[in-house]
Amino acid sequence: MTQTDFIKLVTPFKDKVFRLAKRLLVSSEEAEDATQEILIKLWNNRVKIAEYRNTEAFAMTMTKNFCLDRLKSKQAQNLKIVHSNYQDHTISLQKEVENRDSVSWVSKIIEELPEQQKIILQLRDIEEYDYDEIAKVVDMNPTAIRVALSRARKTIREKLTHTHQYGIK
Numbered sequence: 001m002t003q004t005d006f007i008k009l010v011t012p013f014k015d016k017v018f019r020l021a022k023r024l025l026v027s028s029e030e031a032e033d034a035t036q037e038i039l040i041k042l043w044n045n046r047v048k049i050a051e052y053r054n055t056e057a058f059a060m061t062m063t064k065n066f067c068l069d070r071l072k073s074k075q076a077q078n079l080k081i082v083h084s085n086y087q088d089h090t091i092s093l094q095k096e097v098e099n100r101d102s103v104s105w106v107s108k109i110i111e112e113l114p115e116q117q118k119i120i121l122q123l124r125d126i127e128e129y130d131y132d133e134i135a136k137v138v139d140m141n142p143t144a145i146r147v148a149l150s151r152a153r154k155t156i157r158e159k160l161t162h163t164h165q166y167g168i169k
Contacts, residue, residue: 001046009049010039013056017063024067034070038063102160109159117152124149 017038022031038059052058123129131142
């Protein structure tokens with residue numbers, strides 16, 4: 001297996017490996033190290049990769065086992081894990097008021113949209129229907145749904161940007 005073949009094989013799932021490692025190890029730095037170790041192990045065993053039916057599943061299993069071993073090891077117990085991804089979720093009163101105001105403006109803008117765009121926006125962005133399901137509900141072509149959705153989002157974006165840049169109309 002050449003390096004190019006290996007990269008083509010690994011690229012689709014390397015981000016999944018990182019996300020799993022981050023979920024288990026919490027620290028971004030530890031997850032990056034784990035991802036690198038898994039990719040190195042895969043590279044070192046590249047001659048055996050063809051034997052596996054699903055390389056992605058094998059890599060995910062390797063990641064899970066590596067991370068669990070890492071958490072059990074003495075080295076991990078001695079590490080002071082710094083949560084670089086920690087966020088303070090307390091929201092200031094000012095920010096909360098601004099958020100509510102923005103939501104209120106978006107609701108007003110949505111109410112001003114044409115009925116068809118309003119329905120498509122509701123089904124796609126709020127109800128999370130896929131385009132084929134929306135096509136059945138509104139009896140439209142999926143391409144036309146994409147266009148209507150794009151126009152609705154653009155209208156919302158432009159009006160909200162205008163409101164935030166220039167104040168209340």
